[in-house]
Amino acid sequence: xxCPFCSLLCDANDLNEIDCGLQxxxxxxxxxxxxxxxxxFNKSVxxxxxxxxxxxELLKNAKRxxxxxRIASVQTARAAVSLAMKVNATIxxxxxxxxxxxxxxxxxxxxxxxxxxxxxxxxxxLIVIGGDALLDDCPRIPNALYSENGSPKTVLxxxxxxxxxxxxxxxxGFQPWSISCKIESVPTALTQWSRAPLQFSPNRMxxxxxxxxxxxKYTAVLWSAASLRVEQTDLWVERLLHWIASQNETKRCxxxxxxxxDGTFQxxxxxxxxFPGRIRFHDGNPSFDTFTNSYENWLARSxxxxxxSVVIVIDETAATDPYIEKTVFGLGxxxxxxxxxxxxxxxxxxVAGAEVAADIFRADQTLLAHLSPSRxxxxxxxxxxxxxxxxxxx
Amino acid sequence: xxxxLFGGECIDGVSKSExxxxxxxxxxxxxxxxxxxxxxxxxxxxxxxxxxGIDLHTxxxxxxxxxxxxxxxxxxxxxRSHLERAEQDWQKIAPLSSPVxxxxxxxxxxxxxxxxxxxxxxxxxxxxxxAHAEMADTPWLDTGGYLLLGNxxxxxxxxxxxxxxxxxxxYVAWMIRAHQCCxxxxxxxxxIDAFKFNQRHLxxxxxxxxxxxxxxxxxxxxxxxxxxxxxxxxxxxHCSNLGVAGNIASTMATIDxxxxxxxxxxxxxxxCFGTEGPHGYCSAVKALADRVNAESxxxxxxxxxxxxxxxxxxGDTMHQFxxxxxxxxxxxxxQDLECQAGCGVLPFQYRxxxxxxxxxxxxxxxxxxxxxxPLRVFLTTDHPNGAPFTAYPHLIHLxxxxxxxxxxxxxxxxxxxxxxxLASLKREYSLDEIIKMTRLGPARALGLSNRGTLCDGGLADxxxxxxxxxxxxxxxxxxMVFRRGNxxxxxxxxxxxxxxxxxxxxxxxxxxMDVTLRKIWPTHYGYSSxxxxxxxxxxxxxxxxxxxxxxxxxxxGIGK
Numbered sequence: 001x002x003c004p005f006c007s008l009l010c011d012a013n014d015l016n017e018i019d020c021g022l023q024x025x026x027x028x029x030x031x032x033x034x035x036x037x038x039x040x041f042n043k044s045v046x047x048x049x050x051x052x053x054x055x056x057e058l059l060k061n062a063k064r065x066x067x068x069x070r071i072a073s074v075q076t077a078r079a080a081v082s083l084a085m086k087v088n089a090t091i092x093x094x095x096x097x098x099x100x101x102x103x104x105x106x107x108x109x110x111x112x113x114x115x116x117x118x119x120x121x122x123x124x125x126l127i128v129i130g131g132d133a134l135l136d137d138c139p140r141i142p143n144a145l146y147s148e149n150g151s152p153k154t155v156l157x158x159x160x161x162x163x164x165x166x167x168x169x170x171x172x173g174f175q176p177w178s179i180s181c182k183i184e185s186v187p188t189a190l191t192q193w194s195r196a197p198l199q200f201s202p203n204r205m206x207x208x209x210x211x212x213x214x215x216x217k218y219t220a221v222l223w224s225a226a227s228l229r230v231e232q233t234d235l236w237v238e239r240l241l242h243w244i245a246s247q248n249e250t251k252r253c254x255x256x257x258x259x260x261x262d263g264t265f266q267x268x269x270x271x272x273x274x275f276p277g278r279i280r281f282h283d284g285n286p287s288f289d290t291f292t293n294s295y296e297n298w299l300a301r302s303x304x305x306x307x308x309s310v311v312i313v314i315d316e317t318a319a320t321d322p323y324i325e326k327t328v329f330g331l332g333x334x335x336x337x338x339x340x341x342x343x344x345x346x347x348x349x350x351v352a353g354a355e356v357a358a359d360i361f362r363a364d365q366t367l368l369a370h371l372s373p374s375r376x377x378x379x380x381x382x383x384x385x386x387x388x389x390x391x392x393x394x
Numbered sequence: 395x396x397x398x399l400f401g402g403e404c405i406d407g408v409s410k411s412e413x414x415x416x417x418x419x420x421x422x423x424x425x426x427x428x429x430x431x432x433x434x435x436x437x438x439x440x441x442x443x444x445x446x447g448i449d450l451h452t453x454x455x456x457x458x459x460x461x462x463x464x465x466x467x468x469x470x471x472x473x474r475s476h477l478e479r480a481e482q483d484w485q486k487i488a489p490l491s492s493p494v495x496x497x498x499x500x501x502x503x504x505x506x507x508x509x510x511x512x513x514x515x516x517x518x519x520x521x522x523x524x525a526h527a528e529m530a531d532t533p534w535l536d537t538g539g540y541l542l543l544g545n546x547x548x549x550x551x552x553x554x555x556x557x558x559x560x561x562x563x564x565y566v567a568w569m570i571r572a573h574q575c576c577x578x579x580x581x582x583x584x585x586i587d588a589f590k591f592n593q594r595h596l597x598x599x600x601x602x603x604x605x606x607x608x609x610x611x612x613x614x615x616x617x618x619x620x621x622x623x624x625x626x627x628x629x630x631x632h633c634s635n636l637g638v639a640g641n642i643a644s645t646m647a648t649i650d651x652x653x654x655x656x657x658x659x660x661x662x663x664x665x666c667f668g669t670e671g672p673h674g675y676c677s678a679v680k681a682l683a684d685r686v687n688a689e690s691x692x693x694x695x696x697x698x699x700x701x702x703x704x705x706x707x708x709g710d711t712m713h714q715f716x717x718x719x720x721x722x723x724x725x726x727x728x729q730d731l732e733c734q735a736g737c738g739v740l741p742f743q744y745r746x747x748x749x750x751x752x753x754x755x756x757x758x759x760x761x762x763x764x765x766x767x768p769l770r771v772f773l774t775t776d777h778p779n780g781a782p783f784t785a786y787p788h789l790i791h792l793x794x795x796x797x798x799x800x801x802x803x804x805x806x807x808x809x810x811x812x813x814x815x816l817a818s819l820k821r822e823y824s825l826d827e828i829i830k831m832t833r834l835g836p837a838r839a840l841g842l843s844n845r846g847t848l849c850d851g852g853l854a855d856x857x858x859x860x861x862x863x864x865x866x867x868x869x870x871x872x873x874m875v876f877r878r879g880n881x882x883x884x885x886x887x888x889x890x891x892x893x894x895x896x897x898x899x900x901x902x903x904x905x906x907m908d909v910t911l912r913k914i915w916p917t918h919y920g921y922s923s924x925x926x927x928x929x930x931x932x933x934x935x936x937x938x939x940x941x942x943x944x945x946x947x948x949x950x951g952i953g954k
Contacts, residue, residue: 117733218592275470366518
């Protein structure tokens, strides 16, 4: 089976076999989520079914509809886009901001990229940019990149990494070294270092870096936009991509931009509509605008308006942090809401991959895994998000 | 459900073309009425009745297609009339919203031209589930995929170590079945992987720097496997040296490499360059066409280019990278993927006033006109690489009318007009030949014995076109399209959805190979083989089933 609790999608015979703090936490979260649902929700699927008519009526009368939330699976993404098209809604994932940091840069400049297994097998220099937050989102990245049979790797951590990250990379089998620097300045520094290393008076670290970059046959550059703490991240990514492209004139170098589970929505929305999200349907046709159609801006505009705005919030992950409630409803807005979660009208939704079979992209957006749940969901208590979305279609 | 079609001229390339009755009984074709009760009947005088079109090489699913969409949102015509933005004549009848539209539009537009089955020719193994998921969302079309092999490091390693052919055969069978594909495709054999090792060139007899094997060895081994497994479709090859002057030599060497086994050369127009001529490029079509005409084991699709904006997407990272400075707009994506292959996406503008572009246009048509058997040359634009698939009606017009061809030829770069032999080729395709190359030929080439004809028992995927002087108008919009006996499109209106099939090859997995791959997959890829293996039930739904392609019965070519 495959673990659905982070975007790495580790495979194991049993989830408990995966030695990962995040995964253990998520299983606990899932149990907690279900007990909260039982206590506060206190509604069977049959009762929820009766509310769909009212929800459909609400959608019919709405002047503006936003579909947002944490969509993790192909199945739910398909159903969400289909509903958005039928009710002429705006659709934008709650965590799309991270995805679009990379997307905007790629749409301007293109990219040389590499997938996880290729980097694992073939790269001999791995430059990891960011800070400890990278491992908070996906603790097993170092393990996923280590291969006994692959090219021996030099791992360079550039940014604000502490001993904690060093320890994780060491435990995975690498002998990492780090250069502490402002993350903001990394693309510029890499450009300067590779263009004119002799202009610097090299200290022990930078001379090691020059040597590593000179001798590397294949360099992979890893970052996670979600964990970067820099201003104007898309411009930062663009500068980094320019550096990577320039390296390829004479040698091989590629980016490994890490995304989270919401990358799945981006992929599905792209193949269905031609756009990676942040779209608004009009007469069934999508229009793409990364600013106007972001859920934050939709909410900011709609809060000035009347109650004819409806927000559909989907959460099919096991996360219990109040991110969505904070961002969508914590603003004191008086929206009607239809929540497919585990808020005004709630439909109990199964967690993708953990309670219901789901197709989810690994974070390098190359592998689409089919996740079978460890146990089948209780049909009297929950239903897949795609089921509810299909029921809501007028 | 029984439908009678009468008064129309039935054309399928098998039987004599004639006006006759045709019955659609449930999902099958019948020449006689089995049931006295008729649910519907249509008088089709002044119409032709043909089988549903089959596109055997069109990029409609998988990572690279989605990457092209991601890269080029500005090319989508949002909220504006498509006609308003159509730059070329051929785009004006039925423009797409983008060179790489979303799945809904792709399915709709193919059906609007009378196509009912399309095949994605480059399915990266790791990305196969994505390709199938995307094709599942492409309505009305039966689909299938060709598995991309020949740059997968595991295979290269085995060939370099002299693994027995039986081991390669079992590996290919396992890969085809695990990824639910129907054929094997090779792109620049060994070259994609070589580029990962910074090798920027790889000819057919040149050694891969790391594995010390040549493309010839890879092609020989894979063609042998395809024949041994009895796959209906021959090894589908994108040759070495894509778009390089003088690449006719490597194209010929590729044919030699398979030692007489069946071979399909894809988007052949990009692999037909000589080195003579005013700019170091000339047409070498005659050499290839003569060879195809003489050897029945060979078939090609052309990948005909049309002028205008498109986007090129290919697994051939090596040559896409070499062309990066030709990108318009100037941005591109290159990917090194999963120790299996790669991908290069470049937006591209083909222009009348550019010598090589003009030459390419003439080369494509020359191929169509010089190859005699329409069952071994297939009408494709390698969507979207040569042009979007909606260029087909225009292309048909070019093939059926010498005068129309010449009206565009006269606008080409002057050096091409002087050097090309296109003007001397007076052949005009007949309607029968067009139907053969878009229906019967691809069906036979893919082992789809129940498609491509109007024979009794065939699948009732039937298209009705109203006769028209201008074939471009005729083939742009059929009058009716039946899928499995149900009328799904009539007079410009979509009436119903249709059951879709996924075509897969019927090969069996060797138990020992299964054990071997289960053991070594984690070492090579970092995850278990279970992660990528697609189970048949994943391809099934209320509206979707699986069909097995017929097996090739003997190692001879199709056609003559």
